[in-house]
Amino acid sequence: MNLLGNPPRLTLLFSFWLLLSSGSLDAAEKGQQGVQLNIGTILASNESDDFDPKLSKIKNQLEVIKYRSYRLIKEENQKVPWNGNAAFEIPGGRTLMVMPQEYRNNRISLKVRLLAGEKPLLDTTVRIRNRGNFLLGGPAHEEGVLILSISAMTQ
Amino acid sequence: MKDCEVIESSLGAWLDGELDRSEAERVRIHVQECPSCLGEKERLERLQASLKGVLEGGASGLAFEPFWDGVRQRILERKPWHARLWDWARPAFYPQRLAWAIPLVIVFLLGILSLEQFFPGWRWGLNRGNVAAVDSIDGHGFNVAVFRESKTKTTVIWLFEDQEDENESSGESASTDSSF
Numbered sequence: 001m002n003l004l005g006n007p008p009r010l011t012l013l014f015s016f017w018l019l020l021s022s023g024s025l026d027a028a029e030k031g032q033q034g035v036q037l038n039i040g041t042i043l044a045s046n047e048s049d050d051f052d053p054k055l056s057k058i059k060n061q062l063e064v065i066k067y068r069s070y071r072l073i074k075e076e077n078q079k080v081p082w083n084g085n086a087a088f089e090i091p092g093g094r095t096l097m098v099m100p101q102e103y104r105n106n107r108i109s110l111k112v113r114l115l116a117g118e119k120p121l122l123d124t125t126v127r128i129r130n131r132g133n134f135l136l137g138g139p140a141h142e143e144g145v146l147i148l149s150i151s152a153m154t155q
Numbered sequence: 156m157k158d159c160e161v162i163e164s165s166l167g168a169w170l171d172g173e174l175d176r177s178e179a180e181r182v183r184i185h186v187q188e189c190p191s192c193l194g195e196k197e198r199l200e201r202l203q204a205s206l207k208g209v210l211e212g213g214a215s216g217l218a219f220e221p222f223w224d225g226v227r228q229r230i231l232e233r234k235p236w237h238a239r240l241w242d243w244a245r246p247a248f249y250p251q252r253l254a255w256a257i258p259l260v261i262v263f264l265l266g267i268l269s270l271e272q273f274f275p276g277w278r279w280g281l282n283r284g285n286v287a288a289v290d291s292i293d294g295h296g297f298n299v300a301v302f303r304e305s306k307t308k309t310t311v312i313w314l315f316e317d318q319e320d321e322n323e324s325s326g327e328s329a330s331t332d333s334s335f
Contacts, residue, residue: 015257018265061309064302109290114314121297122314125290134287138314 034081035100035108036153039088041074044137045144058133058149065137065147090148092141093117100152106130108152114139130154158185162192166199286310 042055044067052071055062062070073091080086080100088096097113107127114122114136121139128134133151140146162185168174169182186192234242246252287310289301298315 012254012257015261018258018261060307061304064304064307064309064311107288120295121316122292122294122299122312124292124312126310126312127288127290128310129287132287134310134312136312136314139316 033155034079034084037078037080037086037098038151039076039096040072040149041090042147042149043071043073043141043144044147045069047143061135067144090146092139092146094139096148098150103154108154110150110152112136112150128152159189159192162186163195166192166196170199170203
């Protein structure tokens with residue numbers, strides 16, 4: 001069987017190899033590299049009409065919550081291995097613990113725990129799209145409330 | 156004898172001048188020394204001469220001039236641009252070359268898919284499919300609300316921290332259902 005002398009057969013083999021390698025590389029990368037977590041802490045209030053331009057990317061999401069003013073007061077990134085725990089300090093003596101659990105169907109499963117000191121306030125398990133986010137809000141802070149934008153990304 | 160068979164098979168090519176120099180020399184020397192091959196050579200020469208005479212006699216009756224005029228005209232004729240373009244592109248559609256289109260298409264599609272990695276949201280917007288699925292939720296005594304906004308695909312979990320006292324006094328359990 002002379003493969004080199006048969007361009008169509010060689011092409012089909014090359015195509016097959018290309019598909020296999022792209023799929024396996026993708027899966028391998030996603031499996032190994034863990035998750036990049038991004039937590040944006042936003043102070044929402046009705047004290048003014050100011051909108052922090054740093055929040056422009058999620059402006060339409062924040063508009064779902066009917067406050068007049070939004071200010072990004074903290075942003076933190078952490079790279080976490082699968083089933084590893086990441087702790088984020090939230091203003092007001094609170095802590096946000098996030099554990100990425102699994103990646104399936106382009107969705108990342110996150111176990112999220114919000115604590116006030118040692119006291120748990122909320123435990124939830126959420127599946128978000130890769131590079132997607134969800135908002136966790138409600139804790140009072142200064143003259144408003146805190147909204148946490150929790151996003152996760154795996155390569 | 157075997158030599159003669161080989162030489163005889165090369166005689167036609169030799170007479171037509173199609174052999175390389177060393178081969179032609181080998182045939183020439185053999186023909187000079189071998190009466191049988193010499194005879195065969197002379198027979199071929201006579202045959203060629205007869206054929207030439209017949210062809211030339213027949214061809215003289217044919218009108219070659221209009222034929223060559225037509226060929227010349229077709230060579231000099233300027234084709235329309237689309238015909239020239241097709242002439243230029245046609246080799247690319249030969250089956251052997253067309254086969255390379257398969258990996259090319261695959262590479263192109265993989266490229267499109269990987270663009271999402273470098274330019275998130277370029278295809279369908281950042282919020283496409285952004286609705287989060289809440290598998291479980293526990294407010295530890297606080298009221299919790301989950302709401303989704305379909306237009307912006309936003310999922311919000313809201314913790315009613317200031318209602319703890321009210322819940323405790325009324326004895327109601329906190330909401331643990333994510334489906335409202």
